[in-house]
Amino acid sequence: MGGHLNTNHLMFLGQGALWTIGLSMIALIGGGIVGFVIALARISPLKSVRLASAVYVQLVQGTPLLVILFLGYFGLAAIGLQVSPLAAAGASLTLYVAAYLGEIWRGCIESVPKPQWEAAEGLALSRTQRMMKVILPQAIRIATPPTVGFMVQIIKNTSLASVVGFVELMRSGQIVNNSLFEPFAIYAIIAVVYFAMCYPLSLFSQRLERRMGRGRSNLAPA
Amino acid sequence: MSLQLDFPAVLERWPSFLAGAALTLELAAFATVLGALLGTLAAVGRGTHNALISGACKVYVEAIRNTPLLVQIFLVYFGLASLGLKLSAFTVAVAALTINVGAYTAEIMRAGFEAIPRGQIEAAEGLALSRLQIYWHIILLPAIEKVYPALTSQFVLLMLASSICSQISAEELTAVANYIQSDTYRAFETYIIVAVLYVILSLIMRAGFWGLGLVLFPRRRRLGTPL
Numbered sequence: 001m002g003g004h005l006n007t008n009h010l011m012f013l014g015q016g017a018l019w020t021i022g023l024s025m026i027a028l029i030g031g032g033i034v035g036f037v038i039a040l041a042r043i044s045p046l047k048s049v050r051l052a053s054a055v056y057v058q059l060v061q062g063t064p065l066l067v068i069l070f071l072g073y074f075g076l077a078a079i080g081l082q083v084s085p086l087a088a089a090g091a092s093l094t095l096y097v098a099a100y101l102g103e104i105w106r107g108c109i110e111s112v113p114k115p116q117w118e119a120a121e122g123l124a125l126s127r128t129q130r131m132m133k134v135i136l137p138q139a140i141r142i143a144t145p146p147t148v149g150f151m152v153q154i155i156k157n158t159s160l161a162s163v164v165g166f167v168e169l170m171r172s173g174q175i176v177n178n179s180l181f182e183p184f185a186i187y188a189i190i191a192v193v194y195f196a197m198c199y200p201l202s203l204f205s206q207r208l209e210r211r212m213g214r215g216r217s218n219l220a221p222a
Numbered sequence: 223m224s225l226q227l228d229f230p231a232v233l234e235r236w237p238s239f240l241a242g243a244a245l246t247l248e249l250a251a252f253a254t255v256l257g258a259l260l261g262t263l264a265a266v267g268r269g270t271h272n273a274l275i276s277g278a279c280k281v282y283v284e285a286i287r288n289t290p291l292l293v294q295i296f297l298v299y300f301g302l303a304s305l306g307l308k309l310s311a312f313t314v315a316v317a318a319l320t321i322n323v324g325a326y327t328a329e330i331m332r333a334g335f336e337a338i339p340r341g342q343i344e345a346a347e348g349l350a351l352s353r354l355q356i357y358w359h360i361i362l363l364p365a366i367e368k369v370y371p372a373l374t375s376q377f378v379l380l381m382l383a384s385s386i387c388s389q390i391s392a393e394e395l396t397a398v399a400n401y402i403q404s405d406t407y408r409a410f411e412t413y414i415i416v417a418v419l420y421v422i423l424s425l426i427m428r429a430g431f432w433g434l435g436l437v438l439f440p441r442r443r444r445l446g447t448p449l
Binding site: 067077163 | 396
């Protein structure tokens with residue numbers, strides 16, 4: 001115990017911060033891929049697929065990420081599947097993010113004006129063509145601001161990976177605190193680093209949203 | 223390796239699970255009420271012409287919304303301790319959750335205030351309503367009515383997030399689960415049960431808010447607009 005925050009500690013925190021970014025990317029990419037499938041499944045013409053994906057979303061959105069993480073790490077270990085903290089955190093975050101992104105993107109796809117769907121159908125485009133060439137290009141525009149906004153949630157949620165022993169920013173802060181025992185100062189530093197990662201994304205998301213709002217108001221009848 | 227699940231061995235601890243679930247709901251209830259008040263105040267403060275107050279509210283909202291709850295809980299926990307305040311884990315948990323959800327509520331309420339058409343306020347002024355009456359009847363209540371669905375889903379998220387309070391040993395549902403799994407060595411069954419309990423709790427909360435909405439907004443009920 002004792003001693004002061006030195007360069008080694010800061011290096012360690014920096015490494016943790018890099019892992020926070022790395023884990024966020026894993027969650028975003030993994031969750032994005034699964035979430036895209038969920039979004040499409042939610043509007044599938046097959047009732048069973050719609051129902052199954054809706055149940056998935058409801059279950060995940062009704063469960064805390066912390067419990068999903070415990071399930072993925074301690075739960076799987078207890079039934080004989082040893083997974084590393086990184087694998088457990090990556091998989092849990094992927095499943096969690098997929099449920100939220102899936103719902104966000106479904107909303108975006110459905111908010112593409114109905115006449116666009118009808119026009120595509122009227123031009124005898126197949127379902128895939130209609131989706132890929134007409135609906136998705138417009139949905140992606142609508143989806144960008146909320147997706148960037150959700151990235152803030154992802155970064156913040158990776159802090160929970162610390163409880164299964166994955167050394168990201170939060171965990172590295174706890175480890176440094178164990179040797180210095182200055183919790184308030186160290187957690188304040190950690191908070192500032194998280195803020196520095198999240199706030200630019202929040203601002204960017206707001207700006208995108210405003211820009212889109214302007215675009216829409218230009219189209220509105222005078 | 224043979225996979226053997228034994229749910230009854232864990233389920234026989236149901237009194238502990240129930241106690242944990244009750245404490246989770248209690249935490250969520252306290253933080254929801256206090257956070258709604260704090261958030262509404264912050265939203266009002268953000269809209270004032272006093273640059274100091276509105277600046278402070280903005281800093282509060284942005285600082286909370288851009289840092290993880292886990293860090294906030296530790297900061298409140300150790301911050302209060304370093305001030306010499308010895309508070310129970312439950313009090314610290316309520317304080318941290320209130321501060322957290324207050325910031326989100328503030329953003330939602332601000333959106334509600336901004337959605338009130340200017341003409342409504344002018345009409346109220348034209349009818350010689352007092353400032354207080356205008357604020358209450360024309361701005362605050364209709365704003366709450368508009369953002370009610372967003373508010374309630376935020377409060378359900380808050381209930382789920384209260385699981386993080388297990389990290390400062392508040393004895394809520396997740397903490398109970400951690401204890402039971404370390405006692406029974408049946409982590410998988412324990413966390414599955416707890417996940418199901420959380421889903422049930424969130425369904426209960428949603429049903430509760432839906433019923434509350436019917437009582438609170440009779441106009442909406444009469445018009446048949448979905449909440």
